[in-house]
Amino acid sequence: MQRLWKEPDEIKTFTEEEENISKERVQRMGKKGIIFDLDGVICHTDKYHYQAWKKLADKLGVYFDEVINNRLRGVSRMESLNIILEKCDRELTIQEKEACAEEKNEIYKELLKNMTTEDLSREVRETLEQLREKGLKLAIGSSSKNAGFILERIGLGDFFDTVSDGNNITFSKPDPEVFLKAAQFLNLQPEQCLVVEDAEAGLLAAKRGNMDCAGIGEGAESHLTTYKLCDFQELLSVIEK
Numbered sequence: 624m625q626r627l628w629k630e631p632d633e634i635k636t637f638t639e640e641e642e643n644i645s646k647e648r649v650q651r652m653g654k655k656g657i658i659f660d661l662d663g664v665i666c667h668t669d670k671y672h673y674q675a676w677k678k679l680a681d682k683l684g685v686y687f688d689e690v691i692n693n694r695l696r697g698v699s700r701m702e703s704l705n706i707i708l709e710k711c712d713r714e715l716t717i718q719e720k721e722a723c724a725e726e727k728n729e730i731y732k733e734l735l736k737n738m739t740t741e742d743l744s745r746e747v748r749e750t751l752e753q754l755r756e757k758g759l760k761l762a763i764g765s766s767s768k769n770a771g772f773i774l775e776r777i778g779l780g781d782f783f784d785t786v787s788d789g790n791n792i793t794f795s796k797p798d799p800e801v802f803l804k805a806a807q808f809l810n811l812q813p814e815q816c817l818v819v820e821d822a823e824a825g826l827l828a829a830k831r832g833n834m835d836c837a838g839i840g841e842g843a844e845s846h847l848t849t850y851k852l853c854d855f856q857e858l859l860s861v862i863e864k
């Protein structure tokens with residue numbers, strides 16, 4: 624299958640002067656939409672992913688820790704399982720893998736029931752409302768197939784203009800499909816959208832989709848970010864630049 628995106632090192636690099644001119648143009652043009660990753664950006668489900676994978680790994684007798692868990696951020700459920708199974712001394716059949724992924728998801732979904740509107744911080748909620756007041760279209764771009772359920776739990780079930788998630792994609796981040804679909808659902812060109820991400824896989828997906836990205840949390844440390852956010856509300860000043 625032909626890929627639709629370019630690797631970051633295939634994208635034309637600009638001189639410092641050209642870079643400033645093009646940044647200035649983008650800033651003057653302004654963004655029309657923002658696509659948010661969900662886990663690690665809008666709310667935090669890492670601990671539940673960890674607990675569910677740990678339970679499964681223990682059952683399989685496979686070593687699993689927080690460092691390995693960190694590698695799972697942004698990638699799909701099955702790819703996460705494949706990373707965990709790197710420490711397994713035998714090859715699992717496809718059927719066994721599917722059963723494992725299903726089992727982990729059942730444990731994870733039970734844990735997600737602990738989430739409430741308290742898991743949405745006031746800072747995130749108020750910033751989202753202010754971005755909307757500025758006329759921006761707001762979307763979710765998440766690899767998770769549980770995005771809808773999580774959004775319901777934290778009280779954002781009807782908030783976003785569109786949700787592009789693990790249910791409408793064939794390829795997971797770092798492929799840009801989830802973000803390109805979100806832009807398409809918003810009726811915007813990729814360049815008109817800003818992606819907000821915490822994971823390396825998601826930042827790379829944004830770059831491959833020709834979108835600027837704001838990195839938050841560990842994502843702010845990455846060289847792939849266009850804007851580094853100290854906190855979520857800093858998005859308001861990024862959008863005004």
Ligand code: BG6
Pocket residue numbers: 661662672695696697698699700703728765766767768769770789
């Ligand atoms: C992403 C998480 O949002 O969703 C990943 O960062 C996770 O860690 C992926 O593997 C898939 O989630 P789910 O809910 O479909 O198992």
Ligand code: MG
Pocket residue numbers: 660661662663664696697820821822825
């Ligand atoms: Mg994330």
